[in-house]
Amino acid sequence: MASVINDPNGRKRIQFVAGDGARRTIRLGKASVRQAESIKVRLEQLILASTGATGVVDDETIKWLGGLDDGMYGKLAAVGLVGRRESTRLGAFLHDYVKGRIDIKPQTAVVLSHTMRNLIAHFGPDKALREIAEGDADGFRMYLISEGLSEATVRRRTGISKQFFKAAMRRKLVSSNPFADLPSASKANNQRQYFVTRPDAQKVLDACPDSQWRLIFALARFGGLRCPSEILTLKWSDVDWANNRVLVHSPKTERHAGHESRQIPLFPELRPHLMEVFEQAEAGSEYVITRYRLNNMNLRTQFGRILRKAGLKPWPRLFQNLRSTRETELCEGWPEHVVCGWIGNTKTVAREHYLQITDEHFERAVMGSSDAAQNAAQHVHAEPCTVSQPATEPAECDVKRGPATSCENPMGRVGFEPTQAYANGFTAHPL
Numbered sequence: 120m121a122s123v124i125n126d127p128n129g130r131k132r133i134q135f136v137a138g139d140g141a142r143r144t145i146r147l148g149k150a151s152v153r154q155a156e157s158i159k160v161r162l163e164q165l166i167l168a169s170t171g172a173t174g175v176v177d178d179e180t181i182k183w184l185g186g187l188d189d190g191m192y193g194k195l196a197a198v199g200l201v202g203r204r205e206s207t208r209l210g211a212f213l214h215d216y217v218k219g220r221i222d223i224k225p226q227t228a229v230v231l232s233h234t235m236r237n238l239i240a241h242f243g244p245d246k247a248l249r250e251i252a253e254g255d256a257d258g259f260r261m262y263l264i265s266e267g268l269s270e271a272t273v274r275r276r277t278g279i280s281k282q283f284f285k286a287a288m289r290r291k292l293v294s295s296n297p298f299a300d301l302p303s304a305s306k307a308n309n310q311r312q313y314f315v316t317r318p319d320a321q322k323v324l325d326a327c328p329d330s331q332w333r334l335i336f337a338l339a340r341f342g343g344l345r346c347p348s349e350i351l352t353l354k355w356s357d358v359d360w361a362n363n364r365v366l367v368h369s370p371k372t373e374r375h376a377g378h379e380s381r382q383i384p385l386f387p388e389l390r391p392h393l394m395e396v397f398e399q400a401e402a403g404s405e406y407v408i409t410r411y412r413l414n415n416m417n418l419r420t421q422f423g424r425i426l427r428k429a430g431l432k433p434w435p436r437l438f439q440n441l442r443s444t445r446e447t448e449l450c451e452g453w454p455e456h457v458v459c460g461w462i463g464n465t466k467t468v469a470r471e472h473y474l475q476i477t478d479e480h481f482e483r484a485v486m487g488s489s490d491a492a493q494n495a496a497q498h499v500h501a502e503p504c505t506v507s508q509p510a511t512e513p514a515e516c517d518v519k520r521g522p523a524t525s526c527e528n529p530m531g532r533v534g535f536e537p538t539q540a541y542a543n544g545f546t547a548h549p550l
Contacts, residue, residue, distance in 0.1 A: 210244025
């Protein structure tokens with residue numbers, strides 16, 4: 120199928136017949152017999168795939184292609200065995216990849232661009248993709264940490280880097296993914312959780328500049344909507360006043376079947392703010408929030424100013440912690456699957472990233488423990504019934520004669536049913 124031909128001065132070339140019947144030649148330059156034979160094996164695999172004999176290229180050949188320099192790869196492309204190689208320089212590849220992702224939303228493109236900027240800043244735009252090894256990927260992670268990024272952000276950006284190089288592998292630009300083994304799964308950071316109490320929420324509402332900003336805050340804090348995506352896509356046609364429900368469209372999860380939207384109750388905390396904006400809306404208005412739609416990327420900055428005006432220090436993850444607070448509140452009174460349906464996440468995500476332990480939980484636990492301890496002490500120190508009766512005649516206590524005496528057990532006789540103290544987990548005084 121292919122032949123190695125020796126030329127003067129140790130040079131070698133490989134000849135083969137292409138799928139169109141024409142004879143093709145690839146000049147190897149100076150090479151050993153072993154090197155030439157090894158290349159010949161790979162070329163025969165490519166020839167079989169290009170002529171339709173196999174239709175596929177084996178993994179070893181794909182890996183071999185990824186490790187070729189641009190010169191040798193160009194020779195293969197010139198004879199039609201492979202397609203033209205895209206840019207193997209980091210900067211050009213990343214720009215082409217992000218620009219070519221026409222299937223993603225603008226905000227997602229911004230997220231990808233952050234990681235692209237980090238990669239180029241660390242490695243340089245002219246760094247060859249195939250020269251980035253696993254140790255270099257470890258160095259990039261350390262670089263992100265040195266930039267002061269949180270562990271969650273570091274994991275997210277190494278995960279996106281893994282995505283970039285996976286695409287490079289599919290295009291046969293590299294033979295392996297140096298980021299494959301780096302941790303990229305989202306990790307909860309409880310130190311960035313913050314519970315926005317109702318008194319603080321009222322301070323924020325009082326500091327909001329107008330009714331639409333009050334509604335933006337209320338939808339996030341009391342409705343659990345994502346901001347800005349779900350709040351700015353909310354339409355008046357989504358509000359079912361008669362049945363007290365609101366249809367929430369979710370751009371973030373719409374790619375998953377069945378998660379394009381969800382319904383939430385028209386919570387009592389939402390109704391007055393929603394009604395106020397409705398009464399002020401111009402005739403024919405489609406969207407609920409109209410005043411801040413064009414500047415949605417600036418909502419975080421504006422929210423920070425509102426918090427400072429309210430006398431509050433901006434908390435971490437400004438809008439996500441509003442959703443987290445609401446989900447924590449709702450789980451106090453509703454089944455977890457119901458709350459997750461309203462908030463629009465899974466039980467796993469809720470437990471890992473949203474549900475919080477609040478000061479109120481500690482206060483209620485302490486109060487409950489105090490009451491329980493008091494009840495236990497009362498049961499422990501109660502005088503036991505010690506009146507002896509004949510074995511054939513059970514003890515009787517006259518319940519009609521007034522206050523109970525020491526032989527009367529208002530919780531029932533021991534031996535027939537467990538005492539309340541035992542049922543509650545306390546050990547009764549031995550008889």
